[in-house]
Amino acid sequence: xxxxxxxxxxxxxxxxxxxxxxxxxxxxxxxxxxxxxxxxxxxxxxxxxxxxxxxxxxxxxxxxxxxxxxxxxxxxxxxxxxxxxxxxxxxxxxxxxxxxxxxxxxxxxxxxxxxxxxxxxxxxxxxxxxxxxxxxxxxxxxxxxxxxxxxxxxxxxxxxxxxxxxxxxxxxxxxxxxxxxxxxxxxxxxxxxxxxxxxxxxxxxxxxxxxxxxxxxxxx
Amino acid sequence: xxxxxxxxxxxxxxxxxxxxxxxxxxxxxxxxxxxxxxxxxxxxxxxxxxxxxxxxxxxxxxxxxxxxxxxxxxxxxxxxxxxxxxxxxxxxxxxxxxxxxxxxxxxxxxxxxxxxxxxxxxxxxxxxxxxxxxxxxxxxxxxxxxxxxxxxxxxxxxxxxxxxxxxxxxxxxxxxxxxxxxxxxxxxxxxxxxxxxxxxxxxxxxxxxxxxxxxxxxxxxxxxxxxxxxxxxxxxxxxxxxxxxxxxxxxxxxxxxxxxxxxx
Numbered sequence: 291x292x293x294x295x296x297x298x299x300x301x302x303x304x305x306x307x308x309x310x311x312x313x314x315x316x317x318x319x320x321x322x323x324x325x326x327x328x329x330x331x332x333x334x335x336x337x338x339x340x341x342x343x344x345x346x347x348x349x350x351x352x353x354x355x356x357x358x359x360x361x362x363x364x365x366x367x368x369x370x371x372x373x374x375x376x377x378x379x380x381x382x383x384x385x386x387x388x389x390x391x392x393x394x395x396x397x398x399x400x401x402x403x404x405x406x407x408x409x410x411x412x413x414x415x416x417x418x419x420x421x422x423x424x425x426x427x428x429x430x431x432x433x434x435x436x437x438x439x440x441x442x443x444x445x446x447x448x449x450x451x452x453x454x455x456x457x458x459x460x461x462x463x464x465x466x467x468x469x470x471x472x473x474x475x476x477x478x479x480x481x482x483x484x485x486x487x488x489x490x491x492x493x494x495x496x497x498x499x500x501x502x503x504x505x506x507x508x509x510x
Numbered sequence: 511x512x513x514x515x516x517x518x519x520x521x522x523x524x525x526x527x528x529x530x531x532x533x534x535x536x537x538x539x540x541x542x543x544x545x546x547x548x549x550x551x552x553x554x555x556x557x558x559x560x561x562x563x564x565x566x567x568x569x570x571x572x573x574x575x576x577x578x579x580x581x582x583x584x585x586x587x588x589x590x591x592x593x594x595x596x597x598x599x600x601x602x603x604x605x606x607x608x609x610x611x612x613x614x615x616x617x618x619x620x621x622x623x624x625x626x627x628x629x630x631x632x633x634x635x636x637x638x639x640x641x642x643x644x645x646x647x648x649x650x651x652x653x654x655x656x657x658x659x660x661x662x663x664x665x666x667x668x669x670x671x672x673x674x675x676x677x678x679x680x681x682x683x684x685x686x687x688x689x690x691x692x693x694x695x696x697x698x699x700x701x702x703x704x705x706x707x708x709x710x711x712x713x714x715x716x717x718x719x720x721x722x723x724x725x726x727x728x729x730x731x732x733x734x735x736x737x738x739x740x741x742x743x744x745x746x747x748x749x750x751x752x753x754x755x756x757x758x759x760x761x762x763x764x765x766x767x768x769x770x771x772x773x774x
Contacts, residue, residue: 336691
């Protein structure tokens with residue numbers, strides 16, 4: 291395995307389209323639920339341990355070699371919001387394009403053929419990690435980090451929050467990111483029935499409201 | 511002393527257009543009573559709490575099976591209050607619900623609220639197996655703390671399969687010991703009542719409903735399979751129930767208005 295491959299994959303400049311998404315932070319800012327760095331930390335922590343853990347485990351499971359189509363179905367069942375399912379598939383499609391150009395693999399080709407409109411992003415990410423020779427825990431780390439870095443970056447723009455403060459929020463979450471990645475990888479080793487389904491009611495509810503806004507800065 | 515109890519019920523067509531309850535077994539704190547159903551063709555059973563439960567360490571299970579073509583409503587006489595029990599170091603309590611709904615059968619599973627009292631520690635799980643043509647209306651409500659008290663520890667999991675494939679899988683964790691951020695702006699935002707209303711109906715296969723909001727903290731969302739889920743958070747149990755009732759009325763009226771067979 292190559293540690294550098296994980297850096298390439300997790301680099302914010304990796305062309306997978308994540309920068310256009312706030313991970314639910316935009317409606318939270320608009321509704322006054324995120325006003326400062328402390329609120330951002332609480333938001334990121336909540337997202338990490340719910341949607342983040344669930345997505346990280348799906349990615350770890352795909353990297354571990356579980357059936358990607360069964361995982362895609364499991365992801366659907368864990369995503370009641372159609373707006374969030376559409377986002378996950380759109381990001382999955384973008385990730386698939388970047389992945390097939392960087393780490394081509396027959397498994398990625400097969401998933402792209404079976405899900406031409408995009409599979410859930412964590413599943414694609416897991417297969418990408420596998421193609422890059424990374425471990426399932428690496429895939430889980432990537433997803434866990436993406437779960438919090440997306441909202442942090444978005445809140446810098448939405449609130450004009452000091453970028454140093456936003457980065458400090460992420461740094462303080464590092465031990466919890468490690469925990470979540472380890473939990474996700476452990477669940478993946480135990481099989482698809484052991485995958486967590488942790489969910490966040492407000493993220494599901496506000497995703498639908500946000501998708502209906504006529505004007506918004508972020509796609510989700 | 512902690513309690514282990516398993517209550518069972520089974521509904522079958524009675525051969526005369528109605529539904530019989532050949533199995534209705536109460537156990538420990540879980541007392542089941544046959545009650546009169548206002549819906550034609552439906553059997554109805556009501557869970558009547560026979561003693562206060564669950565206390566920490568109790569293990570409660572309800573198993574309900576609705577055979578092919580049967581119609582069953584299950585409700586409750588009162589809210590379920592998870593309580594700490596006598597020993598401070600007690601094990602968590604568990605409350606498992608297993609539901610099976612057969613071909614052409616319908617189940618309305620409408621218990622009262624689950625209240626997590628301060629000091630309690632409950633793991634609740636609901637597992638539903640639906641046949642492809644089964645219909646289900648299911649409501650779950652979690653109330654975090656009795657009036658003015660902090661919540662206990664509560665985890666819930668709702669897993670629904672239809673024809674053996676996953677339809678919905680949701681896990682919620684609140685209170686002491688829950689992972690951080692559960693009360694924060696991504697998860698509850700300070701709300702103390704959380705609810706889910708699930709309506710699974712094969713007619714949604716051809717005519718899925720669009721997503722729709724019920725105020726700022728409740729949304730109706732079509733699932734990837736033929737079902738809709740209403741997710742709501744509210745300040746308290748009364749406000750939560752009002753939103754879920756509004757959504758339920760609208761959903762059931764919508765099914766009628768579309769000249770589909772009524773969910774009976």
